[in-house]
Amino acid sequence: MSERTDLSQPGCLIEGMTQLLSFAAGDFAVVLHSEPDCANLVFRDSRVVDPRRFLCTNLTEREAVAGRGGEKLWRAVSEARRRCGKQGTVFVLGGCVASMMGEDLDAAARRHAGCGKLVVLSGAAFGKVGQAELIDRFCELLVRENLPNRKPKSRARRVALLGYPDDGGECQRLLASAGVELCRLDPTSDFARWECLRAGPLLVVPDRELFARTGTAWAERGLALMEAPLPLGLSRSLEFYRALGSSLALTPRAKETPSRDRPRWLAWPRGRSRQTKIANRLREEAHRAVRRFWRGNARRLAYHVGSRKDFEAFTSAYGGLVALPLFLELGFEITLFFQGAVESERQEQIRRLLQRYGISRPFACLPDRLSLAVALKKGRFDAVFCDESLRDEAGAAHTPMITRAALHLGLGGVAPSCREIERAISNSAVAFTRKKA
Amino acid sequence: MSSKFEIPLMNQRALFGSFLAAHAIPDALDILFTGVGCKPKAQRQIAQHDRFREAGSKMVWADIGEREAIGGPLDRLENITLETVSRRGQVGIIFVATSAAAELLSADLRPALARIRRRAGCPVVLLPSAGWDRDMYAGYGAAQRAVLDLVDWKRSPARGRSVGIVGHWFHRYESDQQADLDELRRLLKGAGAEPGPVFFSGAPLAKLLELAGSAAILRLPYLLDEPLAAGSPAPARAVAHGHWGRRPVLPTALPVGTAHTESFVLTAAQAAGAGEDRARRFVREERARLQPVLRRARRELAGKRALVLADTPLAAGLCCLLPELGVRVPLAVLLDETLGGRKALQAELRTSGVDSPPVILENPGYTELERAFEMVFGRRGGVDFIVGPDLWLPPRIREGAAWMELGFPSNRWHPSEPAPVLGFSGLRALAKRLLEVAAG
Numbered sequence: 001m002s003e004r005t006d007l008s009q010p011g012c013l014i015e016g017m018t019q020l021l022s023f024a025a026g027d028f029a030v031v032l033h034s035e036p037d038c039a040n041l042v043f044r045d046s047r048v049v050d051p052r053r054f055l056c057t058n059l060t061e062r063e064a065v066a067g068r069g070g071e072k073l074w075r076a077v078s079e080a081r082r083r084c085g086k087q088g089t090v091f092v093l094g095g096c097v098a099s100m101m102g103e104d105l106d107a108a109a110r111r112h113a114g115c116g117k118l119v120v121l122s123g124a125a126f127g128k129v130g131q132a133e134l135i136d137r138f139c140e141l142l143v144r145e146n147l148p149n150r151k152p153k154s155r156a157r158r159v160a161l162l163g164y165p166d167d168g169g170e171c172q173r174l175l176a177s178a179g180v181e182l183c184r185l186d187p188t189s190d191f192a193r194w195e196c197l198r199a200g201p202l203l204v205v206p207d208r209e210l211f212a213r214t215g216t217a218w219a220e221r222g223l224a225l226m227e228a229p230l231p232l233g234l235s236r237s238l239e240f241y242r243a244l245g246s247s248l249a250l251t252p253r254a255k256e257t258p259s260r261d262r263p264r265w266l267a268w269p270r271g272r273s274r275q276t277k278i279a280n281r282l283r284e285e286a287h288r289a290v291r292r293f294w295r296g297n298a299r300r301l302a303y304h305v306g307s308r309k310d311f312e313a314f315t316s317a318y319g320g321l322v323a324l325p326l327f328l329e330l331g332f333e334i335t336l337f338f339q340g341a342v343e344s345e346r347q348e349q350i351r352r353l354l355q356r357y358g359i360s361r362p363f364a365c366l367p368d369r370l371s372l373a374v375a376l377k378k379g380r381f382d383a384v385f386c387d388e389s390l391r392d393e394a395g396a397a398h399t400p401m402i403t404r405a406a407l408h409l410g411l412g413g414v415a416p417s418c419r420e421i422e423r424a425i426s427n428s429a430v431a432f433t434r435k436k437a
Numbered sequence: 438m439s440s441k442f443e444i445p446l447m448n449q450r451a452l453f454g455s456f457l458a459a460h461a462i463p464d465a466l467d468i469l470f471t472g473v474g475c476k477p478k479a480q481r482q483i484a485q486h487d488r489f490r491e492a493g494s495k496m497v498w499a500d501i502g503e504r505e506a507i508g509g510p511l512d513r514l515e516n517i518t519l520e521t522v523s524r525r526g527q528v529g530i531i532f533v534a535t536s537a538a539a540e541l542l543s544a545d546l547r548p549a550l551a552r553i554r555r556r557a558g559c560p561v562v563l564l565p566s567a568g569w570d571r572d573m574y575a576g577y578g579a580a581q582r583a584v585l586d587l588v589d590w591k592r593s594p595a596r597g598r599s600v601g602i603v604g605h606w607f608h609r610y611e612s613d614q615q616a617d618l619d620e621l622r623r624l625l626k627g628a629g630a631e632p633g634p635v636f637f638s639g640a641p642l643a644k645l646l647e648l649a650g651s652a653a654i655l656r657l658p659y660l661l662d663e664p665l666a667a668g669s670p671a672p673a674r675a676v677a678h679g680h681w682g683r684r685p686v687l688p689t690a691l692p693v694g695t696a697h698t699e700s701f702v703l704t705a706a707q708a709a710g711a712g713e714d715r716a717r718r719f720v721r722e723e724r725a726r727l728q729p730v731l732r733r734a735r736r737e738l739a740g741k742r743a744l745v746l747a748d749t750p751l752a753a754g755l756c757c758l759l760p761e762l763g764v765r766v767p768l769a770v771l772l773d774e775t776l777g778g779r780k781a782l783q784a785e786l787r788t789s790g791v792d793s794p795p796v797i798l799e800n801p802g803y804t805e806l807e808r809a810f811e812m813v814f815g816r817r818g819g820v821d822f823i824v825g826p827d828l829w830l831p832p833r834i835r836e837g838a839a840w841m842e843l844g845f846p847s848n849r850w851h852p853s854e855p856a857p858v859l860g861f862s863g864l865r866a867l868a869k870r871l872l873e874v875a876a877g
Contacts, residue, residue: 012474031442035537035569037450040478044444045485045827045848052803052831055442061569064541076442096472096538125538126472126506307493309477370494370525389484392491 026191034095443802454576629711693754746825
């Protein structure tokens with residue numbers, strides 16, 4: 001496990017894979033080789049695509065003790081194959097009990113003649129898998145499945161963004177204006193969508209380390225891979241577009257000196273085209289929003305990492321510090337809180353990680369979520385950036401909470417993000433209680 | 438196509454049931470003696486369901502990884518539990534739930550739990566969950582029994598007409614559940630009884646233990662007859678024999694629909710030793726008050742058909758209630774595996790003089806459900822209402838149906854005003870909701 005994965009909440013293989021597959025569309029079926037309780041990890045409410053794709057071998061205590069589960073697995077795989085068709089993929093996920101039985105799952109599952117595409121994944125009993133590691137493994141699988149047969153001859157005019165949340169179509173619009181085709185991918189994308197990789201686009205990821213295995217699989221074929229930061233906040237959005245522009249060799253149509261705040265390909269002169277106007281307007285609005293943002297005594301923000309378990313790139317990229325640049329550019333004075341083990345070994349790990357990102361902020365490790373309330377009370381923060389599920393803890397400390405939902409991506413997202421952060425901080429109910437306290 | 442490997446509609450197991458019980462007791466802690474992947478089997482299941490009270494802090498994972506599983510996990514369990522207790526201060530009771538894999542480690546937890554009990558200074562109860570076969574209701578019931586074991590039954594019951602309730606299914610702190618508790622208390626008062634503690638009701642442990650002061654106890658159907666708790670089975674035996682200490686324990690139906698509510702009120706009056714006349718008068722008055730709503734509902738809903746998805750006790754209530762509103766129930770899907778199932782439902786409806794739904798399924802998989810649906814409603818036919826929790830249903834079933842979310846999980850329904858399900862008020866609220874969903 002890399003340093004980064006240790007900072008996010010770990011999970012188990014079945015948990016992560018079922019979460020990713022519950023929300024993904026495509027021709028596949030999943031067999032959980034486990035006791036019935038593990039099937040409880042499959043989302044089965046109205047939000048999911050189709051839970052009928054999930055089967056469970058429902059191992060019994062007797063089978064577990066006797067080590068007899070292979071036959072059942074084989075039959076479940078056969079049924080899964082019938083359900084997803086010959087072209088579909090059958091995933092077999094082994095749980096703790098299956099691992100303790102010590103069976104060769106791969107051999108047992110492949111007994112089925114003509115088993116087609118079969119992916120067998122099994123973790124160790126009581127094994128922990130980092131969210132980042134699992135996202136990477138899953139994306140690697142899908143990338144390998146869709147590698148182009150040969151390297152594209154022409155210079156890429158296609159871009160695939162992997163692991164970037166939706167920015168309301170901003171990037172797509174801006175790239176389209178430069179004649180570039182965009183495909184957006186994330187671990188829960190429809191399997192068919194991943195086929196866009198067959199055209200050999202420029203694969204862009206927000207964090208090269210997060211997608212280490214995926215990137216290797218892509219680069220092995222000599223295909224172009226690039227890291228561009230998640231466009232969250234003004235500086236990161238400009239950096240994102242600057243990186244894209246330089247990689248795609250997008251140049252301004254008129255002579256204009258690019259500056260740090262004006263990436264080359266966004267530096268089109270005013271009025272040349274509708275898209276140019278849009279780009280310029282977005283950039284200027286973002287500038288204005290950041291300039292307008294409250295500037296008095298620095299506001300104190302507690303930035304909490306490590307309580308969220310959603311197996312999303314947004315949560316795991318940069319060790320969970322993805323929103324930090326936005327708050328820094330808005331002038332917050334930030335203290336970092338990492339939920340998890342408080343041992344000195346981990347603290348050293350965090351120190352090294354922060355050093356790597358050039359972040360010099362004070363930090364503390366919190367053993368559990370309840371400790372956050374204590375830390376917030378002690379620190380008298382103006383706001384806390386944390387997961388929605390920590391509302392009780394933030395409420396107990398009378399500290400306004402900023403959640404991920406308040407953050408919007410892209411240049412066009414800067415102003416709404418500023419507005420929502422401001423709104424969260426000036427939340428009258430919390431502010432009133434805080435004053436009283 | 439075989440559906441032997443399909444995941445049933447409701448698959449939450451005993452591990453989750455015991456967690457839900459811990460959620461229902463504000464000063465309880467649920468220690469998961471499990472692998473890391475079992476954490477979402479508990480807290481995540483109600484993250485969307487209960488928007489009022491976050492459940493994450495109820496759960497403590499004993500941090501059993503590969504190393505601990507091999508080298509002996511008990512020290513870890515003990516250290517983490519004691520650290521957590523010292524950080525949190527006041528803890529009323531600690532549940533320790535185990536997973537199937539943890540049980541295969543064959544570690545004897547009892548000495549460690551005894552040490553924890555001594556040092557933490559609060560009761561510690563082992564709830565061997567095992568995800569092998571028992572459902573969430575069994576896990577919840579086991580936790581109820583464990584807490585009932587802590588009640589001081591030697592204490593003399595109060596002389597008054599105080600009646601406690603056990604076997605209540607409290608699953609969130611939102612206004613629907615609070616309204617149910619208010620309604621239960623109102624029904625008890627209407628029957629001439631003084632409301633005692635309700636197991637469980639969001640009350641802390643000390644409040645629950647005051648059950649010893651109740652002169653009689655009503656048992657709702659979510660507390661099973663057979664002993665399940667790891668501790669002493671004394672209360673379980675007592676349930677079977679109809680007494681706890683010197684207190685009569687009277688089983689009663691879940692008060693959903695007028696017939697079941699009337700029976701509940703009369704049983705409560707009997708438990709309290711109050712006169713039946715008063716209870717009957719109360720029921721008569723309540724029935725009269727309901728007439729305008731019932732008349733309107735019958736007028737507007739007559740001939741509509743509903744698919745009911747619920748656990749056995751609630752399904753029994755709904756199968757009585759919906760016909761009162763003019764809605765037919767051709768298909769009932771029972772979502773539990775331990776509360777009696779089809780036979781119990783049929784027996785309950787027979788007692789109430791209501792026709793059983795022609796088709797009753799017991800926690801089916803999707804294939805079985807689709808097949809039965811087609812059989813009952815025909816290839817092209819549909820259903821007007823789905824009354825049940827937020828579960829994914831095949832498009833063929835949910836298309837064109839108005840959905841009234843009810844029970845666990847209710848991820849999309851979060852009432853902002855009291856919306857009971859139980860009692861006469863529940864009937865009125867459900868009729869109102871049905872009329873609203875029917876109107877789109």
